[in-house]
Amino acid sequence: MKKINTNNKYLKPFKNIYILILVVFVVWMIFFDSNSWFIHHELNSEINDLEAEKDYYKRNKDNDDKAFKKLSSQQGLEKFAREEYFMKRENEEIFIIEYEDSLKTKDNE
Incomplete structure (x- = not known):
């Protein structure tokens, strides 16, 4: 079994809990929320x-x-x-x- 390298430079920012919460929040607001960006874009075009x-x-x-x-x-x-x-x-x-x-x-x- 291969171990995950915890010193990877791409994963380093995600060790910070605030950044992780911010990323989850942004993804939620863009895609999943009832007031998501996609719905706003569709309503604005309408x-x-x-x-x-x-x-x-x-x-x-x-x-x-x-x-x-x-x-x-x-x-x-x-x-x-x-x-x-x-x-x-x-x-x-x-x-x-x-x-x-x-x-x-x-x-x-």
């Missing part, structure tokens, strides 16, 4: 993703508010209905003119 999503929705809210203001008036609502749903008034004819480059084809979809 917070960053949610903040980016929040900014995205704030920017889109401004655009939606502008569109809502346009649709709030009678003229805006009528314009939207005519352009999007091709609605018309009584005794009125609508001609839809589409240019060749504005048509949807398989190439430009």
Whole structure:
């Protein structure tokens, strides 16, 4: 049976009980604790993703508010209905003119 050399220069710092306790504490906090570094890192990345999503929705809210203001008036609502749903008034004819480059084809979809 081989004896462990107690004079090894790498094992010397671990003979001190304070260093040994500190190493165990650090390993515990990084890997095993419920508030470990890995969990904090994951939660911080999730917070960053949610903040980016929040900014995205704030920017889109401004655009939606502008569109809502346009649709709030009678003229805006009528314009939207005519352009999007091709609605018309009584005794009125609508001609839809589409240019060749504005048509949807398989190439430009």
